[in-house]
Amino acid sequence: MQPPIRVYADAKQRASQGYKDRLPHGIADTGRGPVLLLASAGCEVANGIYQATSAKRNAAPVFQHLRRPGCKIYRDAQSVQGRVKHGWLLTREGEPLYGIPTESQSVPSASWRCYKAQEPAPEVVCFQDVAEAVYFVVDHAEVAATAAMEAEDWQRVCDQSTAALDDLACAGHRFGEAFEARAVRWLTRRSQAELRLRETSAALRDAVAAVEISPSDTAAKAAALEVARQLGDEEMLQVVGAGEILDRCAPLALRPVERWVEEVQRVVEARAALRERRAESADADCPGQEENQQVNSSDVKVVTPIQSVDPLGDGEVTDAYHLGFTCWLLLRVEDMREPLLFHEWVLWLGGQLSVMNWRFLAKRKGLALDVESPESPRSERRRIVEQLAAAYELAGRPDAEDRTSAPCCDADIILAQVRQNVPALKGVKWRKES
Incomplete structure (x- = not known):
């Protein structure tokens, strides 16, 4: 059995070449x-x-x-x-x-x-065929949906959009102009209705899914921007449309987008709390409260971003540096299997998390990122890891030497003996401490 194919371009090419008996996961052949x-x-x-x-x-x-x-x-x-x-x-x-x-x-x-x-x-x-019948049904539903929108009957618009998307899921198509145009149109329409019904999470989910299917669609981008403004954070849309949120081999399966929305909402709440703390520290300018102001401002530590970072030169990244850096970030990733040059390590480590997660880690460490950066997701992950590495150097590589401390209990001695016999367990102590 072939494994599921999650790359949209590969799936499209395979289907266009006529491999009907080996279609990628999520692309049905209705015949x-x-x-x-x-x-x-x-x-x-x-x-x-x-x-x-x-x-x-x-x-x-x-x-x-x-x-x-x-x-x-x-x-x-x-x-x-x-x-x-x-x-x-x-x-x-x-x-x-x-x-x-x-x-x-x-x-x-x-x-x-x-x-x-x-x-x-x-x-x-x-x-x-099935697709022809499905498109006929979906297109005829446009008239009723348009009338419901003009009457501002938003619940009816949601119900009609859901029914149309359920019909599209039976078409057996997952790409192509005919399918994509209809899917984007109905997702955008449902997002607009959900926003009027104050269902912000669902509105963001549908708008993001529409942009992921067709990044150039102006109506879908406008709907996503409207939801982001409603949430008060337009920065969340930077990663939308890069093909890293929605499974393009199953574009109407919106659970991956729902998980992304849940993560984004937590980040938005964290950013709002950070802005409140900064506003409170800025307002605390009374002469009699200088000490309290200094203590409060230390909670929000901003590190100046460095555009060109090369903390280790062209040398290799050691296991000690890698473990110290990930421990400093409170980040759980796999250990390096072999020594890597700095630029190789940055690309490899950047691929371990999504852009949104790296941006969240950078914000937590006080890095001021460029919100207007037009970089690809791969380049943006690399840049953020470089800036975090620079901040780690400026902080004096904290916790880098703690792993060589003497064992504090019998469990540490047993783990040290096991690591000597099983090299793959060399990161056990760090995981236990974190």
């Missing part, structure tokens, strides 16, 4: 074949898209509802006075809802009759 769209039926459960299955009944395929497997359409045969007559039935869990007597081996588009379901009878439209 081509007759697909039925039922609408206007009095029984709402019967409406929807039906795809032909491999099963056959009376020399005709059996159609099954994409989202309700219990609803099926098939060709039925009955014996009447010694003669076999055929017809088409729409059933739910075996109960006939609608039907039409005919000898045709294709599903009729009209003249259906009501059996055990309320009127009116459904109308049937035939398509060549």
